Amino acid sequence: MIEHENPDAPKFFVDVNDYQKQKTEELKDAARLSAQRVRYFKKEVAMAPMSAYERRIVHATLAEYPDIATKSEGEGGARRVIIRPLSG
Numbered sequence: 001m002i003e004h005e006n007p008d009a010p011k012f013f014v015d016v017n018d019y020q021k022q023k024t025e026e027l028k029d030a031a032r033l034s035a036q037r038v039r040y041f042k043k044e045v046a047m048a049p050m051s052a053y054e055r056r057i058v059h060a061t062l063a064e065y066p067d068i069a070t071k072s073e074g075e076g077g078a079r080r081v082i083i084r085p086l087s088g
Contacts, residue, residue, distance in 0.1 A: 024057060027050075027054055027057050028058075028061045031047070031057070031058040031062055031083075032061065035065055035068050035083055038068060039067065039068070043085075044082055044083060045082070045083045045084075046083075047081045047082075049074065049079060049080045050079075050081070052079075055079065055081050062083065066086075067085060068084070068085065068086065069083075069084050069085075071084075
């Protein structure tokens with residue numbers, strides 16, 4: 001935190017032209033497409049490195065897939081989501 005920031009100041013989020021909403025939907029679509037590849041090829045897929053917020057979106061999106069597991073791997077800016085098939 002920057003020292004001159006006021007911790008009591010209101011925090012707000014600006015989403016110009018639904019940019020963040022579109023980016024989130026693109027991320028969900030990429031996660032679903034990767035999950036389909038995992039299902040088809042029965043091999044794990046590593047997604048591109050992304051922020052913690054983006055990784056959380058991927059994990060939440062794929063949580064509804066009973067035959068798919070996700071985990072985060074890597075350090076710092078190289079942290080990524082690994083999608084793998086569940087044996088069963």
